[in-house]
Amino acid sequence: MKVGFEIILVLLIYMSTTLGRKYRCDYSYFADAEGWLKVNPIPANWFEARLRCHLEGGKLASPLTTGLSESMMKYIDGEVDRRWGVYTGIHATFSKGDYFSVEGVPLSRMVIKWADNEPDNFNDKESCIVMLHDGTLADVNCNDTFPYICYWKSDEDFSLNECGTVDDEYKLDTRTGKCYKFHKIPRTWSRAYMACAAEGAHLVIVNSVTEAKVVRELFAKYPGNSMVGNFWKDVAFVGFHDWGEHGEWITIDGTPLAQAGYSQFSGGEPNNATTGEFCGAIYRNGMFDDLWCENKHAFICEKSPDSLKCFKEP
Numbered sequence: 128m129k130v131g132f133e134i135i136l137v138l139l140i141y142m143s144t145t146l147g148r149k150y151r152c153d154y155s156y157f158a159d160a161e162g163w164l165k166v167n168p169i170p171a172n173w174f175e176a177r178l179r180c181h182l183e184g185g186k187l188a189s190p191l192t193t194g195l196s197e198s199m200m201k202y203i204d205g206e207v208d209r210r211w212g213v214y215t216g217i218h219a220t221f222s223k224g225d226y227f228s229v230e231g232v233p234l235s236r237m238v239i240k241w242a243d244n245e246p247d248n249f250n251d252k253e254s255c256i257v258m259l260h261d262g263t264l265a266d267v268n269c270n271d272t273f274p275y276i277c278y279w280k281s282d283e284d285f286s287l288n289e290c291g292t293v294d295d296e297y298k299l300d301t302r303t304g305k306c307y308k309f310h311k312i313p314r315t316w317s318r319a320y321m322a323c324a325a326e327g328a329h330l331v332i333v334n335s336v337t338e339a340k341v342v343r344e345l346f347a348k349y350p351g352n353s354m355v356g357n358f359w360k361d362v363a364f365v366g367f368h369d370w371g372e373h374g375e376w377i378t379i380d381g382t383p384l385a386q387a388g389y390s391q392f393s394g395g396e397p398n399n400a401t402t403g404e405f406c407g408a409i410y411r412n413g414m415f416d417d418l419w420c421e422n423k424h425a426f427i428c429e430k431s432p433d434s435l436k437c438f439k440e441p
């Protein structure tokens with residue numbers, strides 16, 4: 128009897144570790160959709176919705192197949208207020224009237240049904256498509272805000288790396304126990320913040336001299352000529368900001384820089400050059416700089432290996 132109980136216990140533990148595995152905690156698997164879906168209930172305009180799904184490594188979901196369409200309907204039914212529809216990835220933002228999904232599938236190749244009196248291209252200002260609760264579609268102004276669904280196409284058989292993500296650009300550093308990714312595509316500080324957040328990470332917060340060294344070594348792997356574009360390549364955005372109180376530097380987790388464990392500014396910095404440098408950055412030598420938030424720079428994300436894990440299944 129005792130042995131039987133132990134076998135059951137081992138089996139239960141095995142099941143809870145394998146069946147509980149998820150792509151990331153905020154996505155759910157839908158076999159009919161052949162992939163993972165995530166509802167973003169906070170409405171956004173179409174451009175923001177598209178970008179967030181893209182930065183999460185997926186696509187703004189479109190009814191590309193009957194299975195995907197039904198999964199989307201099923202999902203929005205439980206998660207989205209019935210008055211709302213959700214944005215799909217179907218759009219004509221490149222050329223008015225030319226509707227394609229963000230994967231490039233033309234509207235004519237999708238099995239769709241329009242809502243009553245749609246599409247009407249109201250006031251000649253509608254180039255994006257929403258899906259309503261009953262699965263019918265309507266064209267809307269892309270600047271209007273709707274909830275939306277991100278889609279990551281994959282079967283259940285995928286593997287997470289040591290950083291707890293499918294993104295292999297994240298590498299664990301044993302000195303800090305954190306994972307880091309250098310982004311070569313330059314973005315404004317705010318977009319950099321968004322890109323890290325979408326990956327389940329955050330703009331790097333340097334908490335020690337050791338972590339400054341880790342960042343310096345990572346930066347060294349990306350010489351200026353490894354980055355494409357006309358931007359200053361010897362500085363990268365990191366996770367501190369003045370929070371609208373010019374002159375006081377605080378990390379993005381709310382800690383005054385002096386208490387965060389590392390606050391070494393480069394000589395002459397922060398200089399608030401020609402006014403308006405309110406965002407945190409780091410030079411190749413590991414020293415901080417204050418920088419214009421709206422300029423585009425490379426940036427570094429930091430991620431805890433367990434940041435996308437579900438601690439408790441609902």
Ligand SMILES: [Ca+2]
Nearest residue numbers: 247248266267
């Ligand atoms: Ca319409």
Ligand SMILES: [Ca+2]
Nearest residue numbers: 332333334429
């Ligand atoms: Ca850190």
Ligand SMILES: [Ca+2]
Nearest residue numbers: 398399417418
């Ligand atoms: Ca500066």
